[in-house]
Amino acid sequence: MTRNSKHCRSHCPINFVLETFGDKWTLLIIRDLMFKEKRTYNEFLQSDEKISTNILADRLRKLEEHEIVTKTVAADNRSKLIYSLTTKGKDLLPIMLEITAWSAKHDTSTNTPDSFKDVFESSKHEMIAKILSELQ
Amino acid sequence: MTRNSKHCRSHCPINFVLETFGDKWTLLIIRDLMFKEKRTYNEFLQSDEKISTNILADRLRKLEEHEIVTKTVAADNRSKLIYSLTTKGKDLLPIMLEITAWSAKHDTSTNTPDSFKDVFESSKHEMIAKILSELQ
DNA sequence: CATGGCACTTGCAAAATGCAATCTCTTTGT
DNA sequence: ACAAAGAGATTGCATTTTGCAAGTGCCATG
Numbered sequence: 001m002t003r004n005s006k007h008c009r010s011h012c013p014i015n016f017v018l019e020t021f022g023d024k025w026t027l028l029i030i031r032d033l034m035f036k037e038k039r040t041y042n043e044f045l046q047s048d049e050k051i052s053t054n055i056l057a058d059r060l061r062k063l064e065e066h067e068i069v070t071k072t073v074a075a076d077n078r079s080k081l082i083y084s085l086t087t088k089g090k091d092l093l094p095i096m097l098e099i100t101a102w103s104a105k106h107d108t109s110t111n112t113p114d115s116f117k118d119v120f121e122s123s124k125h126e127m128i129a130k131i132l133s134e135l136q
Numbered sequence: 137m138t139r140n141s142k143h144c145r146s147h148c149p150i151n152f153v154l155e156t157f158g159d160k161w162t163l164l165i166i167r168d169l170m171f172k173e174k175r176t177y178n179e180f181l182q183s184d185e186k187i188s189t190n191i192l193a194d195r196l197r198k199l200e201e202h203e204i205v206t207k208t209v210a211a212d213n214r215s216k217l218i219y220s221l222t223t224k225g226k227d228l229l230p231i232m233l234e235i236t237a238w239s240a241k242h243d244t245s246t247n248t249p250d251s252f253k254d255v256f257e258s259s260k261h262e263m264i265a266k267i268l269s270e271l272q
Numbered sequence: 273c274a275t276g277g278c279a280c281t282t283g284c285a286a287a288a289t290g291c292a293a294t295c296t297c298t299t300t301g302t
Numbered sequence: 303a304c305a306a307a308g309a310g311a312t313t314g315c316a317t318t319t320t321g322c323a324a325g326t327g328c329c330a331t332g
Contacts, residue, residue: 009184009185009186010183010184010185010247011243011245011246011247012164012167012184012185012247013235013236013238013239013240013243013246013247013248014163014164014167014232014235014236014239015164015184015185016239016242016243016246017163017235017238017239018160018163018164019160022158022159022160022163023158023159023160023319023320024154024155024158024159024320025320027150027153027154027158028148028150028151028154031148031150040278040279041278041279041280042277042278042279047146048145048146048148048151049145049146049148049151050145052320052321052322052323053279053280053281053322053323054280054281054282054320054321054322055319055320055321056279056280057279057280057281077277077278077329077330078328078329078330079277079278079279079328079329079330080277080278080279080329081278081279088242091238091241091242092238094234094237094238095231095234095235095238096150098230098231098234099149099150099153099231100149100150101230102149102153102227102228102230102231103149103150103152103153104149105227106152106224106227107147107149107152109147110147110149110152111146111147111148111149112149159288159289160289161289176309176310177309177310177311178308178309178310188289188290188291188292189291189292189310189311189312190289190290190291190311190312190313191288191289191290192310192311193310193311193312196310213298213299213308213309214297214298214299215297215298215299215308215309215310216298216299216308216309216310217309217310
């Protein structure tokens with residue numbers, strides 16, 4: 001949903017994010033790309049939350065439309081497609097880390113390691129730089 | 137959706153946030169409470185995005201269940217209810233500011249003022265402290 | 273040239289959403 | 303005391319989105 005679309009509800013920055021990520025699945029794909037080194041359709045399908053194939057295809061298409069991910073053919077196999085985050089997608093990292101910090105604090109059964117909070121609070125910038133370098 | 141619920145899909149921190157805010161409306165209510173000094177049902181109804189009454193009632197109920205907002209009777213009018221953010225709700229502020237920064241950068245027609253980015257980048261902590269103090 | 277992996281697409285039932293109308297309770301005005 | 307208005311919902315129903323299972327088409331490998 002771009003700002004030029006007839007479906008855009010307002011020009012509020014919170015709403016802008018909701019138009020793109022305001023559903024139960026899109027952000028999980030970003031998470032898999034950003035933190036779990038997943039790159040292909042079947043890898044996304046295998047995540048714990050069990051996204052269905054039609055929803056996955058739809059969300060990947062929308063993420064491409066929004067220029068948050070790009071799709072390329074794998075070097076070693078022409079029938080395999082590799083999804084990657086664009087710069088715009090990688091810019092979501094601070095949001096993802098703040099979300100992780102909030103859930104780590106407020107979800108008593110989170111799987112976030114205790115060490116995350118300490119490292120994040122004391123060296124946020126270094127953590128961001130390190131993760132971005134690992135994304136190439 | 138708590139971690140103890142049968143509907144919980146995983147213990148991932150990103151998923152935890154999606155179980156609570158993974159829809160097109162909930163975060164707009166948080167925005168109105170956090171940045172627009174809105175406190176009552178009719179004030180939420182009047183926002184630009186035009187939430188409908190049944191969806192608003194449902195989301196306020198869920199936010200109370202999740203202990204992100206509380207509902208109290210107004211001091212001056214017993215038929216008026218005041219919604220407020222709990223500490224857990226106020227803890228969402230860093231996420232909301234990172235979302236605003238991302239949209240300010242990537243939405244060419246955002247209504248976020250240019251000054252936001254500069255102030256946010258140079259004095260994030262002071263900005264957070266100031267907004268929290270204004271929320272009492 | 274068969275078998276399997278990969279990336280989807282389709283069909284259909286179930287759930288969520290959008291919208292207008294209605295309802296109850298409380299307050300305010302006369 | 304009574305009428306009208308404000309606040310906070312609830313209800314009914316059409317439309318849209320989601321969830322699940324099954325099927326399709328295209329490489330690749332033996």
